[in-house]
Amino acid sequence: MKEIKEKIQEQYQKIINLLDQEENKTKLFRNRHHRLKKQENEELMTGIIVVALIIIIIFSLAYYLLIFAPQQEELNNLKQEKINTVNTLLVDDEGHNKEAIIAEIESKNTIEELNNLDVNLMIHPILKNTLLQQIKEYKDKYDRIEIITDNTTDIMNTENATNYINSQETTTLSTIKIKPVDSVIIPLNINRKQAASGFLSQGDKVDIYKTTKDEEIKEYDENNTENTTINTSTKIVGGSTVVSILRSKDSGNIEQNMELSETPKNRNMSQSSSLDIQQILSSRAAGTYDEKQIKLLLNEYGVRLSNYERTSNIGDLDVEYIIMLEVPRDSVENLIDNMDNIILTIPTYDAPSWVKL
Template sequence: MKSDKIKNKIQKSLNELRKYLETDDNNKPSLHKKHNFNTFKKDTNDEKEELITGIVVVAVILIILFSTCYYFLVFSPQMQQLQEHKTEKTNQLNSIFKDDLANEATRQALQSRIDSASNIEEVEQIDVESAAYPVIKNKLLTEIEEMKDKYKRVDVVINNASTIMSLDNATKFIETAPIDELANTEIRKVDTVIVPVTINRKQAASGLISENDIVDIYTTQSMMKTETNENTTTNDTNTTEDNTTTVDENNNTTTKIAGGSQVISILRSKDAGEIDSNYEVNKNNTNNTTKSEDINVNIEEVLKSKSAGVYDEKEYNLLLEKYGMRLANYERTSNIGDLECQYIIMLEVPRDSVDMILSNMDNIILTIPTYNAPDWVKIKQ
């Protein structure tokens, strides 16, 4: 049986071979081996296409990942830092110009430069202070000429504190002040009133001021700290205590109320007008005698008698003229004086500072600016 099958297969193969040989070349069927080669070639091309597609997909994914990492790790922080620098420059610009509409064009030009900067270096190169300084200074100098009063004075408001200055002093201040101080400076017309203040000697610049002197007015306030302890409960009596302790930490704050105020008049308390002295004179003669004399003068009584016409006008003018100031000067030169005397001083102050002065009269202190100090002030270098 097996041999018959083998013979049949061999015969069939021979018939196919004979048929293949007898057929024309153009009509010959393709060999099985050739068919397998074309199939392998097709499969190879498909694999190459899949490989290329995979490479492209991986490359796209890597590009997306790299771009995302670059954005969040590099680009975004840089842009945030750039925006922070721009905001800082813009705040500086606004703090200098504020509501200055006269120089709005300059402010807009600087703001445009800040907004158009593409990196931090460009932002840092924009010097707002140098660009604004001549503009602000020239504006203030112009306002000095426009705001002067008949006494050739202006009210220079620095950080909300008024200082009355002459034109020369105001011009000198504007010429020498830095830009951050000029940015907080305003020139106004002098609008003043005369207000009386009652103060002690320490507050009144040691009493060494006289009419027409210039003083600055400050106020001091002590800050008290209050500490509250925890509640303490006693079970026996069923009571609760809330302990509060006030601690004085000597935190004094000083605020300038007004500057350039002129002393219109000054009155010293009458207790300082009493003179009580005794002196002795020894005479070197044969009798070797000693003469003793007591002097007691009440200046207020002398003033009353003078006003009533009891004493000769010319006789006491020399004695009484500026007696209080001369007494203070003698105390200054002798380094001894009455520290308990009180003063009532009439001061020329800006109108908008009157309320502050009257409500803080117990805490105000008059200071003498050295640029306009009395003749007795000698400052050695």
């Protein structure tokens, strides 16, 4: 009986062990399944993250290449353009104005901000105030200065120079140089056409231009060409003062013929007279004539003659002049080399009293 009981217990234990093994297998299977599921989820999540990163990188790269980079390049180009403008306009700036404006440009982060930054407007008062201050510093005892622009020198009084500076734009102001007057008096031997028609007086202001002829060759084909002469003019000097004028000697020869008739005898008489101004001057220099005797005749004879020609619209067109002019020293060589090609003009801002516009 005891043996049967032991066998029954042994069989029961086997059954229990078997059930435990099956349960363990089920747990093991479940654990394996859970691990596999977890691993699959992790792999799926990793795949999603990788795909998302790839998409983000692609979109970021596309944004950078298509939008951000072009905008940044345009922004940098616009910044550089404005900085170049500052360097060009303030090339001689000795203060911190240039650095301050460039720093203002660099601080802008958008194209709109840069477009709203008017560099010319910022620079204009700097240039103008600098030039106006130089006018005060460099004026001579006659209240004049030299203004140099576009390779042309103008001698101006301070009032005209100030008005000129105040009327100019930023680009022009950047090319203007102010310096003290350094002038010489030069004689110019010119004809009437060159000498502003001869209607000049001592003390008048004139501008001096140089005319040149350039040959232009146009080719129509291998055998046909045409030469065209182009006349150009360039201003050399402005605001030169007429110191004195010598009119050629022929203008001082005066001949007069008079015819008289008497009635009732019908007699005709003629009388001629001749006057040579140069001979009178020579006689006066030798002490032959009294000063009072010839002063009325000779005082400003050439000027009065020119005025009569101007008002009568009749004059000697072949007359020549030697005109003594005050000109800047650095223009003398150019004037001497081109004496046959220069023309004196009368600026309207300082024209003689007889000019009516």
